[in-house]
Each structure stands twice: as C-alpha cells, then as structure tokens.
Amino acid sequence: MAVKSEEISRSHGKSTPQKRRLRSNADVVIHESPVSSPSKRKSPRRCVDSSPNTPTNGIEKLEKECKSPVKKNTSNNFSEKPNWNPRDIKQTSAVKEALHLSTAPSSVVCREDEQKRVFDFCKTCIEQEKAGSLYVCGCPGTGKSLSMERVKQCLVDWAKEAGFQPPDVLAMNCTSLAKTSEIFNKMMEKTLPRKKIDGSTPPLQHLQNLYSQQQQSLNSKMMLIIADELDYLVTKDCAVLYDLFILTTLPFSRCILIGVANAIDLADRFLPRLKSLNCKPMVITFRAYSKDQIIRILQERLMAVPHLVFHPKALELCARKVAAASGDMRKALCVCRSAIEILEAELRESTSNLTSFSTDKRQKTSIACIKTQENDIVRIDHMAVALSKAFRSPIVDTIQSLPQHQQIILCAAVKFFHGAKKDTTVGELNKSYMEICKSAFIPPVGIFEFLNMCIVVADQGLLKLGQSRDDKLKRVILKVDEADVTFALQGIRFFRNCLQ
Template sequence: MPTVVGPSLSSYKHIAPAGSEKSESIESVTYETPRKRKLRSDSAAEAADVNLLSGNSVLTPKKWKSNRRIAASNLKMPEKEVKEASNENLAVEKLSDCLGSKSNWNLRDEEQMRAVKEALHVSKAPSTIVCREGEQRSVFEFVKGCIEQQKAASLYICGCPGTGKSLSMEKVIQQVGDWTKQAGLPLADTLSVNCTSLTKTTDIFSKILGEIEPLTKANSNSSPLQHLQRLFSQKQESSSSRMMLIIADEMDYLITKDRGVLHDLFMLTTLPFSRCILIGVANAIDLADRFLPKLKSRNCKPMVITFRAYSNDQILRILQERLMVFPHVVFQPKALELCARKVAAASGDMRKALCVCRSALEILETEIRGTSGQESQGPTPDDPVVRMDHMANALSKTFKSPVVDTIQSLPQHQQIIICSAAKAFRGSKKDATIVELNKLYVELCKSWTISPAGITEFTNMCTVLNDQGILKIVQARGNKVKRVSLRVDESDITFALQGIRFFRNCLL
C-alpha cells in the first residue's frame, strides 16, 4: 500500500482497516502490517468518524463478484430451489440489517422489558405467521373446495410440538371467513375443540351437536353421537345447509382402547347428508395408519398434511419477526443465530426457542441489577443487549443433561474416543472391536496433529468410559477382540462438544 502524506507531519497516525471503503488520515497515514479484516459495518463506522475530523478521503474500489461465478456456484441446485433459497436468505438478511440499524434500549425501563418478554412468550400470537405459508395454503384450499362443492371430508394435520400447527389453524379460520364473505357464500359454522379440555372423550359429540342445534338435547334413549348420525343421514332444509368446520386440536387424547371415538368422529363425514369438514390436529405422524385402519377400507381415510420441524433459518426468521417491531436492539444477531442452531439441532420446536430467548433476557436482567446494587442507580453498560454468553447459559439450562455435563468434563483424548465412536456407529453399525475403534481414533488424532495414545492406554481409557456409562465394552478373552458400543445418543455428544471447532468438524 502506498504511503499517503497529509498536509503536515504529526505524532498522530491512523491505519486504514482492510475491507473499508474509505480511509483517510487525520494528519498522516503510515503503512503498517494490516490487522485482521473487520466487519464492514465496524470499518465503515470507523471511517465515518475519521471523515468528520479530516474531510480528506482515499477511495478504494469495491469488491464485486461476477454473475458468471454466482451462477456457477449454483449449478448443482435446481433453479426453483436456488430461487427459494435466495428469497429466504434475502428475507433473513433484510431483517438482520433492520435489527442491526436500531439503537440500544434502556434496561431500566420496565415497560420496555415487559413488552419484549411479552413478545417472546409462547402464548403471544404473532401478527404474521411466517415459514408456514405452504401448509396454510394447502389447508385453506382443502376447506375452500369442501365449501364450494358442499362436500364433507376429513383432514389430518400432524407434526412435532412447536411447529405452528395450532397457530396456522387460527389463520386458516380467518382466511376462510374473509373468503366466504367476498364470494357471497354462507359462512361456515366453526367449532374449535381442544381435546385435552374434555372430561370424557365422548363429550366431543355433545359439543358438535350443541353447535349445530344449541337447543336440542338428546333424550335418554339417544346419545349425542346417535343424534348426529340421524341428523346427517337425512336431507336437511336449505336454510340449515351451511357447512360446519370442526377443528379437533390435540386429537391424540381421543385415542381409547377400542379407538371407537376416533372412528365414529371421522365416520361422521361419510354419512349421506353430512356437512362436516373435520380437521384433526395431533403430534402423532402415523395416527391415521395406526389407529384408523378401518377408515381406508370404507374410503374414509383422511387427507394428511405434515408440519415438519423448523429449520435453523426458519427459527431465526421467526425470532427476528417478533423482535423487529421494537425500535431498539435487544439481542446480538450472533446470539439469535446460536439459539436457532441449537434448537433446530435438538428438536425444531419454536416454543423451546422462545423460552430460551426469554431465559437469556432474564439472565441479562439479573446481571445488570446485580452490578448496580439498585435498579435506579449505577451506570448502564455500553452494550446492554443479550450476548452470546447469555444465550449459551440459557441453552445450557434448557438442555441440561448429566450426560452432556459428563462429556464436557472429560479429558481431551477421551472426548476424541467418544467422537470416534459416534462416527463409527452411524447407520446400521452399532458396535466395533477395540482395534477398529482405535484405528479411527488414531486417524482423528493425526488429522489434527495430536499425538495418539498407545493401544494399552487407549484400552484403559475405554474402560474408564465404560465405568461412566458412556461406552459399553463386551468382555472377551483378549483385549483386541473386545467389542465396544455407545450407551448415549449421538445428539448428546454433538451438543456437548460442538462449541469446540475440532470436535464440531469431527462430527460433521
């Protein structure tokens, strides 16, 4: 880099950071070995401060990437996937830029703290439900088709907890109401039932009957189910021909020994003059196959829509959507990314991610109050946001496990043995001999220029891990033919060691 000399010599000097678009000196600029590249936002801010003092600048051309390179990097991906990935990444980047440009907030302001905690609460329904547009569209089209054709049908929605099933149903109910008004069609009677609130599983038929005919009471010789079966087996007056949308949430609770309640509920949609649109929501992915085998033979097997676990990018986007309404920064972007990665790897449960964020916020709040003595006194830190260390502590509390703690406290070579076992026993292979495991252990050590232990010491370390319940060694006549297997899940090993780059790369 050439030396740029200012109008006069001075003892002050400024080193232009690499990667910045502008750099100038206060009075003189001296060439020195460049430091590590900074983030563009930090470099730009530093250059802007110097501009205010000097008014002189040296412009450096901006780095660019050709369209040919960009296209070449995506040759292996289908065009549709490339477009969808680009759109999702662009949305996350825009949200990140929006969050990064906000000002810091005041931790002493109880109203601000309360609002953030409320926004991160699992009971707080967001204004917009993102990352579930496809599933919502499928459910809406199903209901729309039933109403247009005046046809009864059933749908089963399944997915792991915290994947947006119930929230999406609320959104669909709103969309159906808006659509029927615009189309000039009669509004469908809607009944939402959380099956966990039922005293008896058969009470769901009483609720359905009460929604259709509020003043009708079943006599002693007729149960609510029988009344509904007669009602849907006879042609109704045109004035009472509105369709009925029934959403049975937590349908798992209707499973009985004879599975009669579930069977009778779905069979209501097959009666000659039924107007029921039944949507069952549950966590069991294979409920329709395991608990309703008779329905398929009667051509009544429900349509199935699966809500898959949230990915890393989806969790991050949902968290950012909830926080972008605030005019201040609450979380460091890297802290949110850490939360999204850990929760996506563990379960993909969005509710768990919200709980972790609230816990991290409470850790920061406790830290600030502890350092100041009193809430109203003491200086506020320069960066009063949830940092990586706060989020890591919250994640440890949420996913705390004795196995994880044990693995993290082990010596390095024993941790390498565990990583070797995790790699060796992926797929169908569940055990290996001491010699086979030792070979993989030696390869991992040499790949990172670590001196491996000898076979005798290796065998002793495996015995220690066996005593701690991490490995299982099957005794044999010779040490070399002893077989070793894992007693812990690979997910626990990954969670315990992924904070160390060496082990994170080993477990890829």
C-alpha cells in the first residue's frame, strides 16, 4: 500500500494503467542506481570472487553481453535484415571495413573466461600491492592481443571505481625494439618520467635498485607491463627474458608483467629455468577458435552492417574450414573479404555480358533476374572459391581435376556414407551413382566401365577397393574426408545440389 501511495503522489493524483506504471517504475530504478547494488541477484561464483567493496567491472559486463547462443543471433539479427546491394560502393566499403583486420571489434567475444582469469590475476596484484608475472600463449589469430587491450581498459576503470590508484600501463610490441635490452629503458621512462637518470648506470640496474629498497618503491605506482611478441626476446643466452621475469620477484617490486607470445612451448622450454629462479609465471593458453566461435565472431562484426551480406551456410562453410585448418580468426576475415570480391567480379562480368545484348527483351529479363535476393548475397559457391584460393591442398586439387563421372562417383560415395555406414559394395555404390545421373539427365556408364573408374579413383588415393571374385561385391571405403569432397565440388552448382 505504501508503494501505491508513493506512485499516486508522483503522478499528482492521476491514476495510470498498471503496465505503464510498471515501466515507469523500472525507469526510475535504472536512473536511481546506475551501479550494481547488493540487492541485485548475483551468481554464486560471482559472489565468491567479488568483495563487498568491489563494483561491477568491465569483464562482468562483457560476460552479460555475450550469453546468447549462435543460433539465436542468426535468427534475430540476420534473417530480419534486408539484403545489401553489392553494386553500392558505400555499402561494400562498409562491409569490407567491418571485416578488416585493422578494425577493432566493439566487443571481444568468445574469450570471456580467458579475459576474466587475466583480469582477476591483475586485480589481485593491485589489491595486495604485490608483483606478479603471467604468460599468455596461443596460436596466431586467437584473440590474445585484443583480449589484453580489453583487460587493460577494464583494469584501469575498475581501479578508479574501487578507489585504488590506477597502475601505469606500458604496452609494447617487442618486435619494435631496436635491441632486446631496450625494454628496460622503456620501463625506466614510465617509472621515473621526470627524474634524470645517471647514464653510467644501466636501466636494468636502476630498476633492480628501485625494487630492492622499500622507501623508493613506496613512492612509485604499480606498473602493468604488456609485452606482446615476447618470443622476440629469446636470444642465445636469454638474459633479457630472465631478467625481466626476475624483476617481478624482487621484495618491493611494483611490476605486473604479462608476456604474450604465439609459441605455446615457450613456457615449457624456459619454465624449469624460471622455476629455479623463483619467478615461474602463471600460464594461460588461448586455444584455437572452434567452428561455432568463428561464426559468432563473424556475426558480431557483421552486426555493425544494417544489411544481410552472407548466406548463413556460407559463413558456416568458412567457419568449418578455418576451424579445421588452424582456427585463425584472421584467416576467416580474409576469406570473407575475398568472397565479397568474388561476388563483385561475378556481378561485373554478368552485367557486362548482358548489357551488350540490351536490345533483346529476354536479356533484359535476365538482367532483372540477377538482382534477386539470392544473387545479392555471398553464397556458398562464392565462399568455396575463396576458401579454395586460401587453402590449396593436393587432395582438393586432385578431386577438382577428375573427369565428371569420377567426380559423380565421389559425390555418390559421400551421400552413401553420410549416415552411419563406413563402407559399401561396388554394386550399391553403382546404384547411388545411377540415381545421381538419372536426376541430372546424364547418361550413366556401364558396370564394367564404372568398376574401371573406381579403380582409377582408388589409384588416386581417394577410394579403397577390397578383394572379391565378384566385382559387384568388392568393398568400397572413402579414404578422404567428406568435407574435402564437399569443399572441392561446392563451386559447381550440380554437385552442390547433390551434396545438400
């Protein structure tokens, strides 16, 4: 009753419908408490990790933003978008820019767990005013550098909100150093920017003296050092690498060192030595992106574009191939941009061919047919050609160089083995081959010629034929991955329809 009286007094005695009153109440709550309050629900894990004085940080916000699954994103964000116009230069430029490597995404998705581990490590160091070292490793294109940039910003924001002194941040790419020992010069410039340093004393010795004396270290702020491409510091004696990690173990050190490198085995090679020096870092590994993660990242980037550019199956084909090959997100972005260029080239060629016969009414009708919904987006065949250029393999080249009937045999084998079956007989495979030929109005070959073609395909290493007195009872096994056959034949409409 008290709540209702307050609502009536706010509205000056005017009653409002219940639904509208509830919405206005929600707005009031949002404006009155922008920072998370104890009354809001928290997950058990978040309640354990967070302290009563710790406000909501950027990592938790990022976790909330990225809870929706891939299928939900596809249905909500892509099917409702209108098709783009690939002939529009502005639209094309906007799409290519969204998929460019130099374009930083609005949010770093699919790396929430890794980012939270790095963030919690740095947060603990700042709260306890203790130094520490962290080694972040993973294959190229797995979001390490983007995640460190995100964590750096979230850490500075958290320190300001929590009442801690924000750390000095030194982020560098080690490949830009003229020599490996120059990293200590940069650390000294960040630690003592206004103080004149004696040129006779090396910067490393200055830092060692600073972090060995309590009175001097108390006057300095915590320093977050993000050293990207850390494996560049690996030399014959590795003295610089060891000295850098040793700085975090000095009694009054203020350094939080995060080393980032592509070499996964770097920690294994140097951990024994670092462990003996009592400066073993905590290791966080960024694994290669999976198919679902690649689709999700591509969708996040394409959300900045108000049009439907790619067919969902085309994005799935790209994600499957890249995930199976390397999981490198940079490769997926390059392939998508290449697929757009292939579509542009196709449209230019078709338009030039058809406009030359503009006097024919049938040709005019064909020009109108080109501007259909299907042709205005990047299809599977465009993506297959782009992937073929990016991932040339001997198996794909062999399949694409086969005669048509031998390709039909492989297509029939893929369709036959699509279920739980792993092998079949020549006779059963011949039936599947005959069905494909009949559906496409292609005259099939006889059983003996069919057997000879199977032998030729087996000699190429694509099939395996067993032994039997009756040729029709010989066992047939597909020796290559079904995805390679699908990928090699996807650019041909006839085979694309057969394999769907």
